[in-house]
Amino acid sequence: MANSGIQLLGFFLSLIGMVGLIIGTILPQWKMSAYIGDNIITAVAMYQGLWMSCAFQSTGQLQCKIYDSILQLDSSLQATRALMIVGIIVSVAGLGVACMGMKCTTCGGGDKLRKSRVAMTGGIILLVGGLCAIVACSWFAHNVIRAFYNPYTPVNTKFEFGAAIFVAWGGALLDVLGGAMLAASCPRKKQVSKYPNAAASRSSPPGSNKEYV
Numbered sequence: 001m002a003n004s005g006i007q008l009l010g011f012f013l014s015l016i017g018m019v020g021l022i023i024g025t026i027l028p029q030w031k032m033s034a035y036i037g038d039n040i041i042t043a044v045a046m047y048q049g050l051w052m053s054c055a056f057q058s059t060g061q062l063q064c065k066i067y068d069s070i071l072q073l074d075s076s077l078q079a080t081r082a083l084m085i086v087g088i089i090v091s092v093a094g095l096g097v098a099c100m101g102m103k104c105t106t107c108g109g110g111d112k113l114r115k116s117r118v119a120m121t122g123g124i125i126l127l128v129g130g131l132c133a134i135v136a137c138s139w140f141a142h143n144v145i146r147a148f149y150n151p152y153t154p155v156n157t158k159f160e161f162g163a164a165i166f167v168a169w170g171g172a173l174l175d176v177l178g179g180a181m182l183a184a185s186c187p188r189k190k191q192v193s194k195y196p197n198a199a200a201s202r203s204s205p206p207g208s209n210k211e212y213v
Contacts, residue, residue, distance in 0.1 A: 003103070003185050006182075006184070007103060007185045009178075010180070010181030010182040010185065013177050014098070014126045014130075014178030014182070015178075017130065017174030018091045020167055021087060021091065021133050021168060021171040021172060023167055024165065024167035024168025025050060025085070025168065028048065028053065028064060029049060029054075029162030029163045030162050030165050031160065032159060032160060033158075033159060034160040044056065044058070046159075049164060050077065050080060050081050051081075052065060080137075083133065086129075087132035087133035087172070088133075089129075091133075093129075094126035096122070097125055098118075098125075100115075101115045101116065101120070101121070103116075120184075120185065122182055123179045124179065126176075126183075130175030130179055133171065134176070137168050140165060147159065148160060
């Protein structure tokens with residue numbers, strides 16, 4: 001029963017993490033303009049994401065523009081895009097495999113050991129998907145930090161972390177945690193003793209097999 005509860009908890013954590021990955025990938029607030037130096041008072045806040053850049057004006061108007069060409073983008077941004085998409089696709093596949101192997105489902109027949117191994121496989125796939133997303137977010141964050149502390153970067157073009165990267169980070173961590181719980185839910189195979197039970201052999205008297213007429 002406890003094993004089934006761990007599987008359910010891991011599945012729902014991974015499901016929430018996958019939703020967080022999708023939301024974080026779509027949102028444009030991966031990095032936002034930093035208000036430092038003479039750039040403290042401004043009427044426009046700039047946001048940049050994986051798919052578009054946005055400008056939020058003080059009047060409340062938000063204008064976004066999708067990137068025109070993939071080839072014009074930075075190579076690090078293209079790699080972050082690819083890793084996030086791979087992480088989402090792998091997480092979806094891992095959730096499907098884990099769903100077939102969970103004890104509370106009827107998929108995969110009645111072999112409990114086989115279903116547990118399928119659930120463990122789904123957990124490992126979820127771990128891979130979550131790690132891809134963590135690498136993507138960490139790589140993007142490293143580039144933002146490096147550009148921020150670069151003395152040759154103009155003050156009005158410096159960016160800091162936006163809300164979307166934290167959403168993606170949180171989703172990736174939940175994905176990894178849920179995958180680890182599913183991967184650890186596989187029961188160990190019971191070892192069968194090679195020798196007969198000595199206590200059972202001693203309990204029967206030596207003359208108990210004799211037949212009396």
